Amino acid sequence: MTAVFETAGKKEGLQIWRVENFKLVENSEAIHGNFYVGDSYLLLKTIKTRNGKLRWDLHFWLGSESSQDERGAAAILTCQMDEYMGGDPVQYRQLQGYESSEFMAMFKTGVKYMQGGVESGFKQVKTNVSESKRLLHVKGRRSVRATEVPMKWSSFNHGDSFILDYENNVYQWNGKECNHFEKLKANNVARAIISYEKGGKGKLIKIEDGERIPINMLQALLGTPGDILPSVPDDVVLSTDTSPAVLYHVCADTGKLIITEIGYAPLEQDQLDSGDSYILDNGSQGKIFVWKGKGASREERLGALEYANKFIERKNYSESTGIEIMAEGAETILFKQFFSSWRNKDETVGFGKIYAANKIAKIEQIKFDMKSLNDSKLAAKYRMVDDGSGKLEIWRVEDGFQSVDPSMYGVFYDNHCYIMLYTYKPSRREEYIIYFWQGRQAPIQKVTVSSFLAVELCRKYRDRPVQVRVIQGKEPPHLLSLFGGKPMIIVSGNEKISNFISGIDDVALLQIFCTATGGRAIQVSTSAGSLNSNDAFVLKTRSSCYIWVGLGASDDEIDGAKFVANKLCIHTPVVRKEGKESPGFWYWLGGKQEYANHPRLHEDLNENPPRLFGISDASGRLVVDEVPGDFTQADLCEDDVMMLDVWDQIFIWIGNGANSQERKEAPKLAEDYIKSDPRKRDARTSIITITQGNEPLSFTGFLPTWDPKFVYSKTL
Structure with a gap:
């Protein structure tokens, strides 16, 4: 086992091992996100922090049908890996479905639960082949889970989406009680299967509940469509139990393990x-913590974990209760918030209040460092096949392929579509990826043509390339890495149909921002109201060029702004810091006016990130769930009520399609959310x-590149 541990956590990225006969067998990146319900897994996420140091999150995942021996082996192997790594990883116990x-x-595209496991004869997920035969039940509006179910019509219900992966095609069937947002999430899973498991080959066929069923579906599934069941309600995920967390001392100094409140x-x-x-027992709200002091004995460390597991059973906590284990010095934000003050090593003052309530806070988000890709294991969740240094060719979609001048690679117009062919050589032979990018304002004709041209180009290379459809605003990190570590620039204007890119507006304002998935520069309305204290901006005019640096802008965003200014402007850029603007700057923006400058935007939002939740009773029961990871305007669902927590304020956003029950209950849920904060939130x-x-600007400032003309129905 030492050989496995020696390779663990050395470089940034995600590693996954399956527990097989009490040993760890590493999973290939091609099947990351696929879990067999009869197995247990270890997952190690290695993150490089801003100071260049590594930190680790170590998860052990237990399938619903895994044996007690496998579960025990997973826990033991997790402890062994933790000890080998000096006790530094933060450990998490994860149960299937919870x-x-x-x-x-x-x-990002959700997880898939597959039937079977090691003891029942493990079979790898078939990729890029035509023999696939499986039915997936897709559930979850934001955290998406796709569970393999028996291939029969009685597995279906009218409230969810189902995906039939059958031979060369993928069929998405949507129940009549699904809303647009749930259909979109299921569509993302279906397209991920085609892109990553079928190598971009195969056709996606969508069927709505009540429509004519394709003959292949009827042949593949047992029974008849008359066997479809009624909708199944989702679980309510937000607890309003306000019982305080309790701290227990675990000590074996007397030779006997003693637990003291x-x-x-x-x-x-x-x-x-x-x-x-x-x-630290907060099981009433779904989480128990184990803290290991630097001088704790092995008996005390293992005994604390053993008793944490016993608490779940003895105190009748939900089986979904999570266990989080950390060493002294590696405490998470979620753990620290239970203390009235906290000093990190070498700090002279406490860190102050943490913004989040205990049920839904999480580890600080770490920006994906594109500069370090050559030295790191590329994250499987991002599908980073390499560092983006291969060969790139780009065409604009017209009636056919229109070459883009290489000097303007990385500049895209939002009313066009583009085809990108990326060639790289991971081993002895060349491999290919075809990205077909579709601008938000592109007419439907160009969107359709882009899909056909991608297929045509794929055939030219004997169907070897992986095809990836990309919607503006949802660019995968590997695509963003193709431009030499510089921001992807998305502009409006009237692009001329010629061999050269031209037509960028004479006066244009571009917002530069960085997230965990890379950097972008996006043209926004040329108005002072578009500014945001959290970002940097480039203002291009007919006679000048400005770089505006918000108080909360990062160094990466400032560097990105300088690149964009030099790329698009003929004049030498003038840097203006927020609060030091010249009259000429305000003139080109139509005069000074209010913009997003909430005090929280000046802080390090990676330390205390805002959180977004959806509130819906589409299933008949009120459900509150979190939008995981980075979020944007596109994550607001107009059929629901959303809750945005920025610590000193909570926003309730009511979508046009939200029903009266959701509107009525949302404020009360927000109050309960505040009361459940173990830090005694005000x-x-x-x-x-x-x-x-x-x-208002105080809301939109927390959602990158807010577009007041955004069409939600088009996205959903």
Whole structure:
């Protein structure tokens, strides 16, 4: 086992092992996100922090049908890996169907649960072949889970989406009670199967409940469509139990393991002794923590984990209760918030209040460092096949292929579609990826033609390339890496149909921002109201060029702004920091006016990131769930009510299609959410209700590149 541990966590990225006969067998990246219900897995996420150091999240995942021996082996192997790595990883216990937001955020297109396992004769997921035969039940509006179910019509219900992967094609069937957002998520899963498991080959066929069923579906599934069951309600995921968390001391100094209750949250940091271990029981809200002091004995460390598991059974907690294990010095934001103050190593003052409530806070988000790809294991969740240094060719979609001048690679117009052919050589032979990018304002004719041209180009290379459809705003990180670490530039204007890119507006304002998935520069309305204190901007005019640096802009965003200015402007850029603008700057923006400059935008939002939740009763029961990972305007569902928590304020956003029950219950849920904060959050925290189309700058500033003309129905 030492050989496996020696390769663990050396480079940034995600590694997954399946527990097989009490040993760890590493999964290939091609099947990351696929889990067999009869197995257990270890997942190690290695993250490079801003200071260049590595930190680790170590998850052990337990399938619903995995044996007790396998579950025990997974727990033991997790402890062994943790010990080998010096106790530095933060450990998480994950149960199938109840995975944490930290876990789900690693798989942007969701996870798939497959039938079987090692003991029942494990079979790898077939990729890029025509023999595939499986039926997936897709559930979840934001954290998507696709579970393999028996291939018969009685597996279907009218409230969810189902995906039949049969031979060369993928069929998406949508129940009549699905809304647009759920259909979109299921569509993302179906397209991911085609792109990543079938190598871009195969056709996606959509069927709505009640429509004529294709003959292949009728032949593949047992029974008849008359066997379809009624809709199944989702589980309510937000607890309003306000029971305080309890701290327990775990000590074996007397030769016997003794568990002693210490007190209730909020706690004091000096209640933790480096020589022992502790259990922080917040099981009433779905989480138990194990803290291991640097001087804790092996018996105390393992005993704390054993008792944490016993708490779930003895206190009748939900089986979905998560267990989070950390060493002294590696405490998570979620753990620290139970203490009235907290000092990290070498800090002279406490870190102040943490913004999130305990049920739904998570580890700080770390930006994906594109500069380090040559030295890191590329993250499987991002499908990073290499560092983007291969050969790139780009065509604009007209009646056919229109070559783009290489000097303007990386500049895209939002009213056009583009075809990109990327060639790389991972081993002895060349491999290919075809990205067909579709601008948000592109006419439907060009969108359709782009799909046909991608197929045509694929055939030219004997169907070897992987095809990836990309919608503007949802660019995968590998695509963003193709431009030499510089931002992808998306502009409006009237692009001329010629051999050269031209037509960028004489006066244009571009917003530059970086997220965990890379950098973009997007043209926004040329108005002072478009500015955002959290980002950097480039203002291109007929006689000048400005770089505006918001108080919260990162160094990467400032560097990106300088690149964009030099790329698009003929004049030498002038840097203006927020608050130091010249009259000429405001003149080109139509005068000074209010913009998004909420104080929270000046802070490091990676330390205390805002959180977004959806509130829906589409299934007949009120469900509150979190949008995992980075979120944008496109994650707002107009059929629901959304809740945005920015710590000192909570926004209730009411979509045009939200029903009366959702509108009525949302403010009460926000109040309960505040009360459940173990840090004794101020009950007077402002709750602001807004409606779709009437969003204030204090709200839109937390959603990158807000577009007031965004068409939600087109996205959904």
